[in-house]
Amino acid sequence: MQPSQTAYVILGMLSIHPNQSGYHIRKTIECTVNYFWSESYGQIYPTLKRLAAQGLIVACPSAFPGARQRREYSLTAAGQACLQEWLAQPYRDHPPRDEFLLKLFFGGEVPPSVSIGHIRDFREKNRRLLATLLELETLAHGHNSQHPQFQFWMLTLSFGLAQIRSALEWSESALAMLSARSD
Template identity: 40%
Template sequence: MTIRHQISQPGKQGSFMNNNRKSRTLYAILGFLCSKPRSGYDIKKAIEKSVGFFWSESYGQIYPMLKKLEAEGLAVRVKEEEPSSRRRQRYAITDKGKQVLADWIKEDADYGGFRNELLLKLFFGSTVDPAISIRHLEDFIKHEKQRLEMFEGFNSTLPRNGKEMTPNLIFLAATLNYGLSGTKHNIQWAEDTIQMLKDMDIT
């Protein structure tokens, strides 16, 4: 994937952006700034409450990136009407920032970088008692059922009438459906795998 926008570090040539997971932090932040001005704290909480099931950012990534976005003119600090030492500094996206975000969305997505410790342990499962793999799978099912309950709770808050679905809600529903279908699949896969291990009589 070609990155068209490069943001340079002060005092250094080139770009701090590259084709890896960390470089996507700036796009995640710009995306959340599109709806309204937010502080680093606001962005972190918004991520946890919305896209947290497939994307995460730490404060250590968010705050430095906000400063870099401001330096490059992609975001600006919001002047508060009532300044307070306790008030968190909020940032707003600029037109330039909106264009950078739009250009990135138009690019091909990167599907790489998948890591799953459960699958890695399962791959080497023949080196230990099979009961251990079954225990891991049972724990995984419990975890996924909790996630499924959360997704179904979010889904129940969406309008049932299609006419009430705004463009923002439609795209939100699309990502939520990914979580719902993926979690259901994961549960079924784990249950099938447990049964397969038992049917092979290796326990």
């Protein structure tokens, strides 16, 4: 049985930061790749068990004696190899599903104010996301610029920033276009 995508995020996160618990892995995901990836506990914990059973990760006793009760995991050599093998495979993109664009596409069925509202929501979400990513950028520069993976983190980050900025520009022109029509 081949690992799921969830398995690979876990392997990847353990490769750049060993000795993480399920809880910790989720937090790491949340504050690093959250703008293009997310995981729920309902996926993480069962996957950790399966990976351990397959020998791709091992539970290791916590290094800090006073720590809470938790299971910390690290990659095995097999796990590292498995991750690298997956990384070398061509990526697959799942079919897209964007409810925002779908509602906008059918915008002719409802008053223009509805679509204008959706676009304003969209713009607001992107503004917030932009702020988050900019924060992440300064944080990353301060703490991790020596890490060997640093340039790749910057690459994904700059992609996110480019997409968001393009989305914000589009939002403005779209709002201008719809407002001109409805007034």
